[in-house]
Amino acid sequence: MAAAAAVVTPSGLEDGVSRARGEGAGELVVERGPGAAYHMFVVMEDLVEKLKLLHYEEELLRKNNLKPPSRHYFALPTNPGEQFYMFCTVAAWLINKAGHPFEQPQEYDDPNATISNILSELRSFGRTADFPPSKLKSGCGEHVCYVLDCLAEEALKYIGFTWKRPTYPVEELEEETVPEDDAELTLNKVDEEFVEEETDNEDNFIDLNVLKAQTYRLDMNESAKQEDILESTTDAAEWSLEVERVLPQLKVTIRTDNKDWRIHVDQMHQHKSGIESALKETKGFLDKLHNEISRTLEKIGSREKYINNQLEHLVQEYRAAQAQLSEAKERYQQGNGGVTERTRLLSEVTEELEKVKQEMEEKGSSMTDGAPLVKIKQSLTKLKQETVQMDIRIGVVEHTLLQSKLKEKSNMTRDMHATIIPESAVGSY
Secondary structure, three states: OHHHHHOOOHHHHHHHHHHHHOOOOOOOOOOOOOOHHHHHHHHHHHHHHHHHHOOHHHHHHHHHOOOOOOOOOOOOOOOHHHHHHHHHHHHHHHHHHOOOOOOOOOOOOOHHHHHHHHHHHHHHOOOOOOOOHHHHOOOOOHHHHHHHHHHHHHHHHHOOOOOOOOOOOOOOOOOOOOOOOOOOEOHHHHHHHHHHHHHHOOOOOOOHHHHHHHHHHHHHHHHOOOOOOOOOOOOHHHHHHHHHHHHHHHOEOOOOOOOOHHHHHHHHHHHHHHHHHHHHHHHHHHHHHHHHHHHHHHHHHHHHHHHHHHOHHHHHHHHHHHHHHHHHHHHHHHHHHHHHHHHHHHHHHHHHHHHHHHHHHHHHHHHHOOHHHHHHHHHHHHHHHHHHHHHHHHHHHHHHHHHHHHHHHHHHHHHHHHHOOOHHHHHHO
16 A cells, blocks of 8 residues: 555656756756655665565565565665675566566676666666666665666556555444443542432432421420430431441542642652661661671781781882882883994994995096096097187188178279369369
């Protein structure tokens, strides 16, 4: 009945899950509400009901010797390896129930390949799976519940299952009859019985007003006879019979209230008497125990004093040994500090010695090796060649400069001769 009430619209549930996750092509991302984190628990409970409708206990669990999962098995992380294997097994069984042949996954199969095959089958049913496959590797969570729920719905569609209206059983309310005790009456019941007796037995009813008036008249008549002795005219036997007849009806029980202070006082007195009676017995045992403990403590004290007297010289030797040990530790600490300092100096001297050895090796190798001399000769030859080239370039530059000066001088001379005009030529104009 819970499954019928919870999964009336499977398509609407799928849409609600996708909207809560903000997934699906072309859909807007909707902000998750405060209850979205607990939505997978609802989906998991619906999934368990759907699996029961598909008879998974007989067809899946018993055949594979699996334990039935709890109502929140795939919603909470407990054992990732076991949950992932259970997820793959249930998903493969649901795909086969939905009419698509699917090979049952084994424990040592590649998880990525198994997940991709399950998601491809899910998409073949027209369901959306817009989340990374790594979300299913843990074997629990919102996406695992979503995939299994979609496959369970497809399996129910394939077998032609339809939801029906729930039928509620009609419960008949039995009338409880409480037996009444005639011996105990409450005040209200006494009043009711008095009223019934007034209506039923009018002959046996005694009117109090009439009786009061009669008694008043008798008193007035007898008051005139003060010298007479008052005597009762009622027969004692009749009085006893009347008392025996009315006595059962006069028994009235008043319900005790636990809040009444009289009950509390009675309880206090009862507890006080119980404590006093128990204290008398317990006090004797406690006194006896106290005496035994006192004697035992005295024995222990005397034994301690005896042991201390016997072992006093050993204690003094132990204290002296402790003092010597502390002095030895101090000397050891001082010597250890000197050794550490000398070790540091030794390491520094060793480093300097290594440096000197390295320098001596370099100088010895350079003195015995003729490679530097060859390099110097080559450098001198190269310098000579560069000097010759520089001299040639300087000569070329000087020759070029001399030619440019001579050319400039000839040009200036030519210009000067060209600018001097004879006077005969000027007069002709």
